[in-house]
Amino acid sequence: KAGVTQTPRYLIKTRGQQVTLSCSPISGHRSVSWYQQTPGQGLQFLFEYFSETQRNKGNFPGRFSGRQFSNSRSEMNVSTLELGDSALYLCASSLDGGMGGYTFGSGTRLTVV
C-alpha cells in the first residue's frame, strides 16, 4: 500500500513569505502529526490532527498552523517566514494516534533565504 506522501520535496522561499506543505497519510489512517527537524535538534513536535481536529500542539509560534481535511489529508502553513524556519518538515500518520509505529513521510526540505 502507498506510504505517507509529502509534497513538495524541496522548497525555497524568501523571508517574509508564507508557505503551505501537504501531507497525504496512508489510506485509512486518521491521525496526522507534523514535526520539524533541524540539525542538532532532533525532531520537534508541531501539532497533531485527528478527524479534522487539532488534538495536540507543540511549542511553536502562531505563525505555524495546520489543518486536516475530511479525507485525512493535512496541510501545514508557515506565515512570515524567518531564516530559522529552514528545516526538514516531516509528517507521520497512524490509524488513531495510539501506540505503535507511526509511519513517516520523506519530508519537505524548506530553505528560507
Next chain:
Amino acid sequence: DQQVKQNSPSLSVQEGRISILNCDYTNSMFDYFLWYKKYPAEGPTFLISISSIKDKNEDGRFTVFLNKSAKHLSLHIVPSQPGDSAVYFCAARFSGGYNKLIFGAGTRLAVHP
C-alpha cells in the same frame, strides 16, 4: 528543557559486533518508547518500541532495554551490519499523549567492514 537525551552524537562499530545506542529521559510520565532509524533524504523508519511496563523487547537483531529507575533505555543491534549505518532517534510518548512524541537529537551509527 530536553526531556529525551541521546548524549552520543556518533558511534562507530565494526561489522559483526554489537552496537549499543543509549537514551536518557527525565519525565516519569512517559509511557511508551520508540526507536527510529533515519537515512539521509528519507523519513524516519520505525524500528522497535517498548511499553513502560516492560523492561525488554526483542525483534530479530534489535533489542530494546528499559531501566525505569534510571530513566534509561538502550537499543542493542547484534550483529551490526553496514546497512545499519544511519541516524537513530529515541522517542518517548506521554501517557495519554496520542501522537505527540518527544525525540532525542539522534545518534549517527557507522558500521564499517
